[in-house]
Amino acid sequence: MLKLHDYWRSSAAYRVRIALNLKGLDYKQDSHDLRTNAQHLDSYKALNPQGLVPALDIGGHVLTQSLAIIEWLEETCPEPPLLPRAAADRAVVRAMAGLIACDIHPLNNLRVLRELKKDWNADEAQTKMWAKGWIAEGFTALETLIGRHGGGYCFGERPTLADCFLVPQVFSAQRFGVSLDPYPNIRAVNERCDEHPAFSRAHPAHQPDADTVDFNTR
């Protein structure tokens, strides 16, 4: 049985939940509350030296980093595929995921916003502006890429690894108050994914560790 080290509102864990659901795999969830730094406990850092979620315990091994975990899922459980067949197309899907994973998300996750507050006394409005700026820059490029390659989903007519990364980033963007009006392609893909049970079951609000009230506040 797979065990996902998880936190309901972690974007990176959300990606892995979507991929696990798309593959139709069962998994247990072990929650680590990032607000209280539960992920920094020595017992967890023995499993994942980074002290971050997600990590996937596959029995004997603990895999870390959402992209590496999803690539492992793709290699060990190929159906349904989350990458297209042609190498150049696979590169497009991976580039969309990389755009989100490297150029948007790292700049607006909790640990970074905390540092901005600590190092520069940034207030809530300033960190929100910071996050929104990087989201806008990334979404502008992604909007173009989906326009070129999308066909209902980010790439083509079926969910791929790129959608596993897009939907959590849109959820995060909405928490920062980003409007999707300038990004009709992104909005359409997100709405399409919302209707897919693999995505909706992975939604933060539907996780066992989710706050029952006011789940949209930090």
Next chain:
Amino acid sequence: MLKLHDYWRSSAAYRVRIALNLKGLDYKQDSHDLRTNAQHLDSYKALNPQGLVPALDIGGHVLTQSLAIIEWLEETCPEPPLLPRAAADRAVVRAMAGLIACDIHPLNNLRVLRELKKDWNADEAQTKMWAKGWIAEGFTALETLIGRHGGGYCFGERPTLADCFLVPQVFSAQRFGVSLDPYPNIRAVNERCDEHPAFSRAHPAHQPDADTVDFNTR
């Protein structure tokens, strides 16, 4: 003929140069000076909507995002392999690359440091402290992972995708004045890679667009 849209001091481009050299592939280089925002020209953004380097023109397609490009190289030119054979091992190598690509590099690249200066009037010393903090956090975890899995290189006895990511990050860390003394495993892998011609030919100082004087200053 492959054409790499490049900049001598870009960490992400440096990763791709190493991988191309490890695969023994010839490529042309087209330099975009990040200091003058040459990568933001419309002509380049038509190829890569993100306006970032690297991008790899494979004839008919332009691939973006260093990790996606290197995965494409691995799929289309499998020898010598940059990923081990077993799926769980491949996940470890990809996780090391992801740690660097998602949790270190995005927080200390040029475009982010520029924003810190703009938004919070951060001076050179403050941005350096910021960068060094994230490098230390990432390197501490990576040191443990190399201790578990390394055997001369980051994973085992042959260069992998993880080394393509490590060496440029060490180069960047040294520019920020980070000492490798607390990280003997990282230092040993970096020294080993320094001796490998695929790595040394990819070094920023050896690129045709490199500044000839004082290449270590911003």
